[in-house]
Amino acid sequence: MSALLVTGTSTDVGKTIATAALAAAARASGASVAVCKPAQTGEAPGVGGDLAVVQRLVGVGPSGIAATVELARYPEPLAPDTAARRAGMAELTRTQVVGAARQLGRDHDLALVEGAGGLLVRLGADGFTLRDVAVDLGAPVLLVADPALGTLNHCALTVEALRSAGVRCAGIVLGSWPDEPDLAMRCNLDDLPSVTGVDLVGRIPAGVGSLDRARFTAQAPGWFDRAWLASLV
């Protein structure tokens, strides 16, 4: 009965694939899982988007995700507040997002809430962010990071932004881990926990977004630290 917010060091780092993997891993342990994408941008109405990816990889229903909720969708691939303004559409409100996440957290063992882009991207009215949602819910935030050179700073900045608001970072997940990691990536396995003070709790292998559902759901639990996963649900 809890919410876990999912942010990234930026857009395109693998938040959605990591969210799908975590949903599959939680399902494998018998938990009921819901996934919420408050603000989808850059997709036409009713077509594609992050929840469609999660549904494709994990499935919806008795053996899959119990519920998926998208609160707003804007046409242009921009930050949600900008995309809403340019489209002349209603902006999301902090109350809407917090209310939806809280209800999903009540109704399911685990409610995963994926932001848009990085932590401080403005999701809607008055420039509220996923960090504000975490504060209101008292929920932790999982950070999905690029494994490559440059990520130490991005992760440290994000973790510092969370700490300054009294929000716990639940862990760092590497969004796309190559078969042959380079020197910086290999060093980051130790440097990321040391620099941020946050545990590395998962590594999503590169390419798994193309797996079929059976393989994705079978392999997903192995991409996370077992003890951390058990602590979630």
Ligand SMILES: Nc1ncnc2c1ncn2[C@@H]1O[C@H](COP(=O)(O)OP(=O)(O)OP(=O)(O)O)[C@@H](O)[C@H]1O
């Ligand atoms: N582990 C992976 N292996 C291969 N491709 C991946 C992996 N993770 C992500 N990708 C690909 O990288 C792209 C971005 O991934 P994803 O959509 O998960 O990013 P995101 O952080 O959720 O972006 P957004 O901010 O738009 O929500 C997608 O095309 C996705 O298929």
Ligand SMILES: C[C@H](N)[C@H](N)CCCCCC(=O)O
């Ligand atoms: C369009 C993209 N896929 C995301 N949905 C939105 C990313 C907003 C990033 C804003 C920024 O940090 O510059």
Ligand SMILES: [Mg+2]
């Ligand atoms: Mg995404």
